[in-house]
Amino acid sequence: MQPHEIDARVRDSFAKQSIMATLGAEILAVRPGEVEIVLPFSDKVLQQHGFVHAGAVATIADSACGYAGLTVMPRDAAVLTTEFKINLLSPAKGDRLRAVGRVIRNGKSLVITLGEVFAESGGTSKQVAMITASLMVVSTGTGLKD
Amino acid sequence: MQPHEIDARVRDSFAKQSIMATLGAEILAVRPGEVEIVLPFSDKVLQQHGFVHAGAVATIADSACGYAGLTVMPRDAAVLTTEFKINLLSPAKGDRLRAVGRVIRNGKSLVITLGEVFAESGGTSKQVAMITASLMVVSTGTGLKD
Amino acid sequence: MQPHEIDARVRDSFAKQSIMATLGAEILAVRPGEVEIVLPFSDKVLQQHGFVHAGAVATIADSACGYAGLTVMPRDAAVLTTEFKINLLSPAKGDRLRAVGRVIRNGKSLVITLGEVFAESGGTSKQVAMITASLMVVSTGTGLKD
Amino acid sequence: MQPHEIDARVRDSFAKQSIMATLGAEILAVRPGEVEIVLPFSDKVLQQHGFVHAGAVATIADSACGYAGLTVMPRDAAVLTTEFKINLLSPAKGDRLRAVGRVIRNGKSLVITLGEVFAESGGTSKQVAMITASLMVVSTGTGLKD
Numbered sequence: 056m057q058p059h060e061i062d063a064r065v066r067d068s069f070a071k072q073s074i075m076a077t078l079g080a081e082i083l084a085v086r087p088g089e090v091e092i093v094l095p096f097s098d099k100v101l102q103q104h105g106f107v108h109a110g111a112v113a114t115i116a117d118s119a120c121g122y123a124g125l126t127v128m129p130r131d132a133a134v135l136t137t138e139f140k141i142n143l144l145s146p147a148k149g150d151r152l153r154a155v156g157r158v159i160r161n162g163k164s165l166v167i168t169l170g171e172v173f174a175e176s177g178g179t180s181k182q183v184a185m186i187t188a189s190l191m192v193v194s195t196g197t198g199l200k201d
Numbered sequence: 202m203q204p205h206e207i208d209a210r211v212r213d214s215f216a217k218q219s220i221m222a223t224l225g226a227e228i229l230a231v232r233p234g235e236v237e238i239v240l241p242f243s244d245k246v247l248q249q250h251g252f253v254h255a256g257a258v259a260t261i262a263d264s265a266c267g268y269a270g271l272t273v274m275p276r277d278a279a280v281l282t283t284e285f286k287i288n289l290l291s292p293a294k295g296d297r298l299r300a301v302g303r304v305i306r307n308g309k310s311l312v313i314t315l316g317e318v319f320a321e322s323g324g325t326s327k328q329v330a331m332i333t334a335s336l337m338v339v340s341t342g343t344g345l346k347d
Numbered sequence: 348m349q350p351h352e353i354d355a356r357v358r359d360s361f362a363k364q365s366i367m368a369t370l371g372a373e374i375l376a377v378r379p380g381e382v383e384i385v386l387p388f389s390d391k392v393l394q395q396h397g398f399v400h401a402g403a404v405a406t407i408a409d410s411a412c413g414y415a416g417l418t419v420m421p422r423d424a425a426v427l428t429t430e431f432k433i434n435l436l437s438p439a440k441g442d443r444l445r446a447v448g449r450v451i452r453n454g455k456s457l458v459i460t461l462g463e464v465f466a467e468s469g470g471t472s473k474q475v476a477m478i479t480a481s482l483m484v485v486s487t488g489t490g491l492k493d
Numbered sequence: 494m495q496p497h498e499i500d501a502r503v504r505d506s507f508a509k510q511s512i513m514a515t516l517g518a519e520i521l522a523v524r525p526g527e528v529e530i531v532l533p534f535s536d537k538v539l540q541q542h543g544f545v546h547a548g549a550v551a552t553i554a555d556s557a558c559g560y561a562g563l564t565v566m567p568r569d570a571a572v573l574t575t576e577f578k579i580n581l582l583s584p585a586k587g588d589r590l591r592a593v594g595r596v597i598r599n600g601k602s603l604v605i606t607l608g609e610v611f612a613e614s615g616g617t618s619k620q621v622a623m624i625t626a627s628l629m630v631v632s633t634g635t636g637l638k639d
Contacts, residue, residue: 071249074257077223102264103217104345109282110260111220117256118248136255137457138481140286140432140578142605142625144598159623160582164456165429165483167580169623185597185607187580187625189430189481191457199250283603284627286432286578288459288479290452305477306436310602311575311629313434315477331451331461333434333479335576335627337603363541366549369515394556395509396637401574402552403512409547410540428547432578491542 056130058087065090065122068201072118080115082122088158090122095151107147112154112172112184116141119156120168120188125201127161132192133199134166139188147183149174156188166190202276204233211236211268214347218264226261228268234304236268241297253293258300258318258330262287265302266314266334271347273307278338279345280312285334293329295320302334312336348422350379357382357414360493364410372407374414380450382414387443399439404446404464404476408433411448412460412480417493419453424484425491426458431480439475441468448480458482494568496525503528503560506639510556518553520560526596528560533589545585550592550610550622554579557594558606558626563639565599570630571637572604577626585621587614594626604628 056064062085069075069082075092078100083091092115094100100111117139124134156170172184193199202210208231215221215228221238224246229237238261240246240253248254263285270280302316318330339345348356354377361367361374367384370392375383384407386392392403409431416426448462464476485491494502500523507513507520513530516538521529530553532538532545540546555577562572594608610622631637 068249071247072254073244073247074224074254077245078220098219099223101217101219103214103347104279104281108218108220108260109263109285110256113259113263113285114254114256117259118254133250135250135292136289138286138288138430139255139259140284140625142284142598142627143282144600144605146281159620160580162582167582167623182597185605185625187578187623189580201249284576286479288452288481290454290459305434305474308436313436313477328451331459331479333432333477335434360541363539364546365536365539366516366546369537370512390511391515393509393511395506395639396571396573400510400512400552401555401577402548405551405555405577406546406548409551425542427542427584428581430578430580431547431551432576434576435574438573493541 061087061126065125074114078111078114087126088123090119090156092119092154093151096149107152109143112147113141115152115154116170116172116184116186117188119154120170120186121190123156123158123168124166124190127158128192131195133195133201135191135193137189137191139186141184141186143184145181145183147174149176151175164192166192207233207272211271220260224257233272234269236265236302238265238300239297242295253298255289258293259287261298261300262316262318262330262332263334265300266316266332267336269302269304269314270312270336273304274338277341279341279347281337281339283335283337285332287330287332289330291327291329293320295322297321310338312338353377353379353418357417366406370403370406379418380415382411382448384411384446385443388441399444401435404439404444405433407444407446408462408464408476408478409480411446412462412478413482415448415450415460416458416482419450420484423487425487425493427483427485429481429483431478433476433478435476437473437475439466441466443467456484458484499523499564503563512552516549516552525564526561528557528594530557530592531589534587545590547581550585551579553590553592554608554610554622554624555626557592558608558624559628561594561596561606562604562628565596566630569633571633571639573629573631575627575629577624579622579624581622583619583621585612587612589613602630604630
């Protein structure tokens with residue numbers, strides 16, 4: 056697929072993830088094998104101490120990894136996360152979070168990804184999470200479509 | 202702490218997690234070492250195929266584990282998730298999701314938990330996810346409070 | 348497959364894992380969906396503090412999970428671990444370690460398992476690790492055979 | 494600590510890990526925040542298909558991460574792995590495996606690491622695994638010493 060087709064494919068699919076609008080997350084960049092998602096800090100996504108909830112951090116990190124996977128998949132394949140693990144390195148606070156997902160291994164049935172989440176404030180950036188995720192390649196013949 | 206104090210502690214802290222109201226999640230049960238959270242299916246929490254997003258599944262699973270940990274913590278301790286891993290076993294769909302978190306190891310500085318998420322529809326229940334999470338015990342002297 | 352065929356299949360495959368003889372591990376039990384492996388404490392498997400190395404704990408835990416998966420697989424399928432996560436709950440010491448692996452989800456292309464490792468000494472038993480593992484179902488047509 | 498002291502500290506501790514001699518693993522390099530371990534292919538470390546067992550891959554990956562952590566720890570601290578997750582990207586075969594562990598976050602009570610394992614054959618190198626590990630910082634006052 057051409058870069059502009061890949062870009063459109065990811066943005067179209069992302070627009071269907073209602074949780075992203077609910078949390079306020081947006082796509083920042085789409086490159087072959089790499090996707091970035093940002094989540095502005097807001098009082099809709101917090102845990103009890105006022106930090107962004109680990110689940111919200113995981114949500115954008117997982118989607119950044121999943122869409123990084125989608126950029127390398129054939130037209131007739133959809134992507135489903137089968138597992139991820141996230142290490143939370145520091146409390147997630149700041150102006151916004153930026154998640155970057157990258158493909159590490161593009162296998163026939165599984166795509167393995169690595170992602171990082173940064174808290175950005177003014178001009179500063181600090182890594183607050185690290186994620187590894189496995190994506191299953193699912194034929195669109197199953198009815199699933201991205 | 203007495204059971205009713207533990208119950209109040211968890212529910213008070215949960216009420217401060219704004220993301221729970223944003224997603225529509227609620228506490229179902231609090232027992233020593235075990236907490237249940239439910240998330241009704243809604244069009245606010247979906248991924249592109251119409252299933253509940255893995256991040257929303259992870260959010261209630263992580264909180265169920267975190268609050269299970271809080272039930273066994275001394276009064277002057279708060280809890281922070283340092284990492285979790287989730288296996289997504291089946292697409293998350295149905296009337297609601299129910300996450301159960303349980304303490305497996307109550308250590309001095311780390312509490313280790315295991316959780317399950319079930320999709321419930323009518324009278325049926327199907328496990329859709331499994332999570333393991335590590336919680337750091339943080340002194341409330343740091344300013345953090347649950 | 349019949350129980351005695353499943354038992355023979357697992358034990359035959361286990362006998363081909365040279366690392367098990369190297370570490371001193373043995374199969375203790377084979378049941379449909381569940382396998383137990385024991386590792387006697389010895390000075391061949393230690394880390395620097397005199398506990399059993401996390402890698403040795405992981406080795407028997409991973410194999411217990413993998414063989415639990417094999418008990419539910421068709422004759423023409425082999426099993427490969429694609430990922431696992433292990434939480435080390437307490438230092439691994441005692442007379443022997445016993446790992447129990449169980450199938451949680453028997454999917455067409457992925458089998459998900461949960462395992463526990465116990466340190467046993469005299470009549471006592473203490474859980475020292477918890478593992479979750481994903482196994483890929485591989486056709487023996489690929490040349491892989493268990 | 495000086496680089497040569499760090500180097501000696503890691504190598505002395507590694508020499509006490511009896512499992513490394515059992516498997517045939519050796520330290521390749523020690524740098525501040527990064528350690529490399531190699532495992533020559535041998536018939537002592539295999540699984541049933543003739544690949545290096547995931548547990549052996551995990552053993553050197555975990556130790557590379559653990560010792561990377563030790564390079565940044567104060568003199569009076571020892572290091573214990575509390576959890577790790579490993580993604581197995583490709584069958585582990587070749588002349589030798591090389592594991593590289595790096596510190597991602599050097600926290601007061603937890604050090605978070607990321608590691609890669611490569612299969613090397615002749616002049617070629619292929620990544621076969623990715624690991625993330627959490628290390629607990631333990632005071633040597635507890636009796637533990639690295």
